[in-house]
Structure formats: structure tokens, C-alpha cells
Amino acid sequence: MTTYDFVFNALGLRDWCDAAKIEKNPMSMAELLAKNTGHDKLETQWWEVPFPSMDTLNKTCANFPQSRDLTAAVEQSFLAVKDLLRLVLDPLTQPLSWLLESTLIMFDVTPWWIVITVLMAIVYYASKSLKLVSLVLICISFLAAIDHYNHAIQTLAIIFVCAFLCVLFGIPIGIAMSRNDILQRISIPILDMLQTLPPFVYLIPLIFLFSVTEPKLYGIAIILYAIVPVIRLTDLGIRLVDRDIIEAADSFGMTESQKLFGVQIPLALPNIMAGVNQTIMMSLAMVVIASLVSAPGLGVLVLRGIRNLELGVGLVSGLGIVLLAIILDRVTKAALSRVNVSQKR
Amino acid sequence: MKRNIKIVIRNLYKIFGSDPQKALAYIHAGMSKSELLEKHNHVLGLENINIEMREGEVTVIMGLSGSGKSTLIRHLNRLIEPTAGKIDVDGEDVLSFDEEQLRKLRREVMSMVFQNFALLPHRSVAENAGTLLEVRGAKSEECFTEAKKWLDRVGLQGFAAHYPHQLSGGMQQRVGIARALTSNSPIMLMDEAFSALDPLIRSDMQDLLLELQKELHKTIVFITHDLDEAMRLADHLIILKDGYVVQQGEPQHILLNPNDPYVEDFISDINRLRVLRVRSIMTPIKGEVPTDTHGEVDYNDTLESMIAHSGGDTSYSYVVTNDGKAVGTLEMTDLVRALVPRASSGKGAQSRAV
Numbered sequence: 277m278t279t280y281d282f283v284f285n286a287l288g289l290r291d292w293c294d295a296a297k298i299e300k301n302p303m304s305m306a307e308l309l310a311k312n313t314g315h316d317k318l319e320t321q322w323w324e325v326p327f328p329s330m331d332t333l334n335k336t337c338a339n340f341p342q343s344r345d346l347t348a349a350v351e352q353s354f355l356a357v358k359d360l361l362r363l364v365l366d367p368l369t370q371p372l373s374w375l376l377e378s379t380l381i382m383f384d385v386t387p388w389w390i391v392i393t394v395l396m397a398i399v400y401y402a403s404k405s406l407k408l409v410s411l412v413l414i415c416i417s418f419l420a421a422i423d424h425y426n427h428a429i430q431t432l433a434i435i436f437v438c439a440f441l442c443v444l445f446g447i448p449i450g451i452a453m454s455r456n457d458i459l460q461r462i463s464i465p466i467l468d469m470l471q472t473l474p475p476f477v478y479l480i481p482l483i484f485l486f487s488v489t490e491p492k493l494y495g496i497a498i499i500l501y502a503i504v505p506v507i508r509l510t511d512l513g514i515r516l517v518d519r520d521i522i523e524a525a526d527s528f529g530m531t532e533s534q535k536l537f538g539v540q541i542p543l544a545l546p547n548i549m550a551g552v553n554q555t556i557m558m559s560l561a562m563v564v565i566a567s568l569v570s571a572p573g574l575g576v577l578v579l580r581g582i583r584n585l586e587l588g589v590g591l592v593s594g595l596g597i598v599l600l601a602i603i604l605d606r607v608t609k610a611a612l613s614r615v616n617v618s619q620k621r
Numbered sequence: 622m623k624r625n626i627k628i629v630i631r632n633l634y635k636i637f638g639s640d641p642q643k644a645l646a647y648i649h650a651g652m653s654k655s656e657l658l659e660k661h662n663h664v665l666g667l668e669n670i671n672i673e674m675r676e677g678e679v680t681v682i683m684g685l686s687g688s689g690k691s692t693l694i695r696h697l698n699r700l701i702e703p704t705a706g707k708i709d710v711d712g713e714d715v716l717s718f719d720e721e722q723l724r725k726l727r728r729e730v731m732s733m734v735f736q737n738f739a740l741l742p743h744r745s746v747a748e749n750a751g752t753l754l755e756v757r758g759a760k761s762e763e764c765f766t767e768a769k770k771w772l773d774r775v776g777l778q779g780f781a782a783h784y785p786h787q788l789s790g791g792m793q794q795r796v797g798i799a800r801a802l803t804s805n806s807p808i809m810l811m812d813e814a815f816s817a818l819d820p821l822i823r824s825d826m827q828d829l830l831l832e833l834q835k836e837l838h839k840t841i842v843f844i845t846h847d848l849d850e851a852m853r854l855a856d857h858l859i860i861l862k863d864g865y866v867v868q869q870g871e872p873q874h875i876l877l878n879p880n881d882p883y884v885e886d887f888i889s890d891i892n893r894l895r896v897l898r899v900r901s902i903m904t905p906i907k908g909e910v911p912t913d914t915h916g917e918v919d920y921n922d923t924l925e926s927m928i929a930h931s932g933g934d935t936s937y938s939y940v941v942t943n944d945g946k947a948v949g950t951l952e953m954t955d956l957v958r959a960l961v962p963r964a965s966s967g968k969g970a971q972s973r974a975v
Contacts (some may be wrong), residue, residue: 518739520735520737520739521739521741523700523735523739524733524735524739526700526727527698527700527727527731527732527733527810528727528728528732528733528752528753528756528804529723529724529725529726529727529728529756530756531724534756538741539741542741542743543741543742543743545743
């Protein structure tokens with residue numbers, strides 16, 4: 277007899293409960309201990325009444341599922357749909373693998389002096405600031421000087437690909453959200469979940485779906501994690517465009533697309549750029565974690581530092597990640613402030 | 622010299638709320654505005670508006686904030702849809718327009734100037750001014766030359782390559798006007814266009830508008846809460862209060878014959894010397910032109926200039942001429958009487974002014 281017997285008795289489920297007695301689940305460690313010490317005969321005091329959890333109810337009614345059945349069921353159902361999911365997702369995401377592989381190879385085979393020159397040119401184009409160009413040059417030269425060039429450039433390559441794809445998909449999704457309230461209401465909880473889910477949790481189902489050696493595994497994890505800010509800020513930016521200007525655009529007889537591309541997106545650009553900045557920073561955060569599932573780059577060195585307790589390796593590569601973060605942040609912020617200046621009102 | 626009627630508004634109602642048609646039925650059944658708000662939570666925005674606007678005239682709609690004037694002007698190009706009523710532009714029923722016709726109307730027939738300018742901050746002044754042409758699909762060189770022409774015309778020579786944030790408020794509104802003019806549309810809707818500007822700039826802009834109007838003869842619908850501005854610009858004045866038209870007519874006529882205590886309150890503060898014209902208070906000539914006067918004055922002179930003219934002597938009288946033809950006589954005593962609001966709306970002046 278246990279505390280919650282009355283519940284099942286009252287519901288008339290006693291027979292259903294006892295039916296399972298014969299094939300009773302294996303005894304848990306706690307039960308075994310209690311049996312051995314002879315404590316199970318003791319009456320439970322009223323202040324010791326346990327919470328009616330699944331395991332507690334299982335004690336009174338053997339047919340009631342235990343909580344370990346729940347996790348098992350989740351696992352089983354995932355494994356059941358896994359093959360089907362894989363059949364659909366595998367070809368769909370294959371281009372991501374190719375893109376990541378070819379970009380990594382491209383960065384790898386291109387001589388370092390070409391890569392650095394091109395990077396400088398991009399930085400100058402985005403920021404129009406020689407000061408920033410020299411900062412980037414110093415940082416990369418430092419990384420190269422301590423023989424971290426290859427790892428750093430692999431990390432950068434992955435970030436370029438993933439951030440590019442985030443922008444490519446995120447901005448249209450954000451625009452769609454800003455134009456449709458229902459879509460926005462549906463998407464916001466999903467975005468909230470993507471943003472709050474611990475980064476490691478992304479990896480668990482992906483490992484089951486794809487082979488760990490495939491680049492798309494970490495590609496998907498990075499994109500899912502980093503796409504959120506660009507979607508959110510695109511939606512916000514377009515919704516924040518001055519109503520008076522939208523009204524003016526309407527009064528000029530602009531079509532929807534003229535309004536979108538001529539007014540809304542240009543005016544939302546500062547917010548969109550802020551989203552891109554966040555997306556790039558979050559890709560960097562995730563690319564380090566993704567080294568757990570074979571993503572190359574500085575993350576591998578950090579992981580080595582943790583695994584083998586190589587303190588120096590871990591700290592130096594950590595510093596490298598900080599330098600990359602500074603470069604990426606400064607360059608995107610400089611581009612953002614250039615957009616802002618031309619939009620001042 | 623009556624001109625063609627360009628815009629006609631008939632029995633226009635606008636009710637804001639969840640079920641405007643039901644609320645409209647209540648209004649037709651005689652429910653008051655406040656009762657409608659209290660019992661059914663619907664706001665009566667516009668109530669039975671009937672207006673005719675003539676081609677080439679400046680129609681000024683005046684009212685305090687909340688009187689529905691901005692709502693009214695947005696009905697003309699259907700930025701706001703009416704609850705009931707009829708709006709004709711050039712004899713065509715605007716409310717029956719489909720999307721394509723409506724877009725054409727907004728692009729080619731009506732252009733709007735806004736209180737807070739509504740310039741696109743990411744585009745240069747010339748690009749802003751050419752927006753409407755660009756929307757229509759004109760080539761960029763054509764947009765630029767047209768925009769440049771009108772920018773020069775509104776006094777913004779050499780600012781084509783600037784950005785809006787580099788200009789002062791008055792200059793930004795000049796861009797707004799240039800934008801409306803560049804579209805070459807016959808109707809201009811000006812929603813409190815000068816209200817955000819400081820007084821000196823505002824009077825500059827009024828001058829600019831009058832000067833342009835003398836040349837271009839657009840049909841202008843102008844919204845304002847400032848009676849001086851209304852008096853200065855209006856050919857036809859409409860006074861709006863709580864969503865209905867209190868009085869409409871020739872501004873001088875309204876000034877001399879307010880038909881409502883509300884209008885009287887409104888006009889009591891105005892500087893009559895500057896606003897009233899000789900034509901409004903003169904006595905029309907019947908038969909002979911009197912010869913014992915102290916000279917001739919123009920039909921459109923203000924009373925202020927008359928006082929300067931006469932040196933303040935109230936015993937003088939003048940012959941009033943229009944295009945060199947004598948049309949009336951003016952006694953300075955009448956002029957002085959017209960300066961006092963109550964006296965002028967009394968019997969004597971009224972019969973003459975009508």
C-alpha cells in the first residue's frame with residue numbers, strides 16, 4: 277500500500293494496475309536498497325508524502341509508465357522517423373556540405389598572401405577606414421606568426437559560408453514575418469526556442485541524422501543557432517519604418533514591391549545590418565562548439581586544450597578566437613555606422 | 622469668374638470602430654457623437670461632409686486638432702476609406718476605382734505634401750524630388766532634369782546632391798513641394814504642410830506657394846490649424862469642427878459674417894487690418910462715380926494699406942477700382958467699423974458685404 281492507492285481505487289483502475297504485477301519491471305536500485313535495509317515496511321509520515329510523479333505512481337500501479345519510459349519513447353520515436361527524415365534532409369542539405377568543403381579547400385590552397393590581400397580589400401570596401409584595415413592586418417599577421425594561420429582561416433571560411441547562408445535565408449524570412457502578423461506570431465516562439473536552446477543540444481539529434489564526418493552537420497547547427505538575430509532584426513527594422521513615410525509612399529501610388537525595395541528595406545538597413553553583425557558573432561561562438569563534431573578551425577585547438585589539459589594550447593587558441601571576434605565585430609560595425617550616417621534624419 | 626468644379630464630396634461619413642456600418646445606422650437614426658462613443662465605442666470622425674472644390678483654386682480646410690481635417694484630406698486619394706458617401710474627381714467616382722486606377726490617380730492626378738516632410742533619408746534631394754516620376758517608370762535622366770528644374774523653381778539651386786538631413790526644415794519642405802510639383806499633377810494635397818516650420822519660414826513658404834499658384838493654377842487642397850495662414854491662402858475656406866463643416870465660403874465673407882459662435886471665437890483674434898480687403902467692405906457703385914473723393918484705391922488693397930494711405934483720417938472717402946474701372950466707394954468710417962468683430966457682423970456691414 278502506498279500513498280496514492282486511493283486515486284486508482286477511486287477511479288476503478290485497480291484491476292488494470294494489478295494486471296501488470298506479474299511482468300513487473302526490474303527493480304530499481306532504490307527499491308533494492310530499501311528492501312535490504314528492511315525500511316519499506318515503515319509507514320510514510322504525512323510530511324514525507326512524495327510528489328505524484330510518474331515513478332511514484334508507478335509504485336502503486338505497476339501499469340503506470342515510469343519516467344524512463346518517457347525518454348525511451350522520445351528516443352524511439354526519433355529513431356522511427358530518423359530514416360524518413362534523413363531521406364528528405366540528406367539531399368536537401370547536401371549542397372551545404374559541398375559549399376563548406378569547397379570553401380575550406382579554396383581557402384586552403386590559395387596562397388596566404390592572396391587571402392590576406394583579398395581580406396584587406398573586403399575590409400576596406402566595407403569600412404572605408406585604413407585604420408581598421410591595419411588593425412585587421414596586425415591581428416591576422418599575429419595569428420600567422422604564431423602558426424595559427426591555417427586554423428584561423430578555416431574558422432573564418434566556415435563563418436563566411438554560414439553567415440552568408442543565414443543572411444540569404446534570414447532576410448526573406450524576416451521580411452515575410454514583417455508583412456504577416458500570423459506568421460510572426462508563429463515564428464517568434466520558434467525563434468525563442470532556437471535562441472535559448474543550449475548550443476550543445478543542437479548537436480544531439482544532428483549526430484543521429486548525419487554522419488559525424490560530414491561538414492553539413494556542423495553547418496546546420498551553426499546556421500540554426502546564428503540565423504535568429506538576422507530574422508528578428510529584419511522583421512523589427514521593417515516594422516519600425518516611420519509610418520508617415522509609408523503613408524507618403526502609398527500616396528505616391530507605389531506598388532508593393534516599389535515600397536519594399538525602395539523604402540522599407542533601405543530604411544530598415546541599419547537594423548538589418550545590426551542583425552548581420554549579431555549573426556556573425558553567434559556563428560563564431562557556435563563554430564568553436566561545433567569542433568566537437570569535427571568542425572575544423574581554432575575550436576579544434578581549444579578542444580585539444582580541454583581534452584589533454586594542454587593549458588597553453590587552449591589559451592593561445594582562445595586568444596586567436598578573441599582576435600577573430602574583434603576583427604569581425606569591428607568591420608561589421610564600421611559598415612553599419614556607414615549605413616547609419618547616410619540615414620540620419 | 623466661376624471655374625470648373627474639380628472635386629466633389631457628397632454626404633461623406635467616416636466612423637472609426639469595429640462595425641462602422643452599424644454605427645452609421647445609429648447616426649442616421651439621430652444618435653449624437655458622444656452617445657455613439659459612450660454606448661458603442663465608435664468614433665464619428667467625419668459627419669455628412671459636402672464640399673465642392675474648384676479647379677485652379679486654393680481650398681483651405683481649417684480646424685483644430687481632432688476636427689477631422691487630416692482624415693478628410695486622406696479620403697481624397699483614399700489613404701483612408703470612407704464609411705459612406707461619394708467622392709468625385711473630374712466627374713469620376715474615386716470610390717469605385719480598382720487598385721490599378723487608384724494607383725494611376727495617386728501617381729498622376731494627386732500629389733501630396735506632408736507636415737513632417739516624409740522625405741526618404743537615404744536618397745539625395747534630387748532623387749527625392751524625382752520620386753513620383755520614378756514611381757511612374759520614367760528614365761532616371763528625365764527624373765533628374767525635371768527634379769532639378771523644380772528644385773531651382775522652389776529656391777533650392779545647387780542642393781540637388783545634398784541629403785535631406787543636411788537641410789533645414791524649411792528647405793526640406795521645399796523639397797517636399799518640389800516633389801509634388803515634379804509629378805506635374807493637377808491636384809496638390811497639402812496636409813499641414815507648413816505647420817512644423819517656424820513663423821518666418823512659414824510666411825516665406827506661403828509666399829512661395831502663392832507665387833507658384835499665380836503661375837501654375839493648380840487645384841490645391843490645403844489643411845491648416847492656423848487661421849492667418851488660412852485667410853492668406855484660401856480662395857475657398859472650410860471650417861471644420863468635431864468632424865462636421867461649421868461654415869464654408871469665401872474667407873472674407875466668413876470673417877465678416879461668422880454664422881456660429883465657434884467661428885466667431887476663431888476669428889476674434891485675427892489681425893483684420895492685414896486680412897480684410899477693400900473689396901469686402903466697400904459700397905458698390907450704383908450709377909454715377911462720386912467726384913468728391915480723396916483718390917482711388919485698388920480693389921485688393923488691405924485695410925492696413927488704406928490707413929497708411931489716408932494718414933489715419935477717418936473722414937476721407939475713396940473710389941475703389943478694379944483693373945482701372947471704378948467698382949465702389951469706401952468711407953473710412955466703414956473701414957474703422959469693420960475692424961471691430963461684433964460691429965462688423967452687425968446689420969449694417971453685413972448687407973454691404975454680402
